[in-house]
Amino acid sequence: MWKLIFWGIIIWIVIQLLKRGLKINKNHAPMPNNQDEANIDSASFENMVQCEQCQVHLPRSEAFLVNGKFYCSKAHIKSDAEYN
Numbered sequence: 205m206w207k208l209i210f211w212g213i214i215i216w217i218v219i220q221l222l223k224r225g226l227k228i229n230k231n232h233a234p235m236p237n238n239q240d241e242a243n244i245d246s247a248s249f250e251n252m253v254q255c256e257q258c259q260v261h262l263p264r265s266e267a268f269l270v271n272g273k274f275y276c277s278k279a280h281i282k283s284d285a286e287y288n
């Protein structure tokens with residue numbers, strides 16, 4: 205009878221140790237909430253780009269991307285290429 209209680213205590217201790225191990229692993233994981241907020245901030249900031257030719261700011265979706273540079277219009281893509 206005492207052997208059963210002894211093994212019951214041993215198993216309970218092992219389970220408690222495993223639970224603590226899992227909790228420690230969760231604490232070491234990076235916090236997703238803060239990273240999401242940072243991503244949203246940087247994304248909204250990157251939505252505005254600057255024309256290489258006239259330095260005007262315009263939304264990323266309306267800008268022309270040529271050779272890694274942004275332009276506000278096709279005319280400025282041409283004039284910048286001629287300048288270089």
Ligand SMILES: [Zn+2]
Binds near residue numbers: 257280
């Ligand atoms: Zn321009």
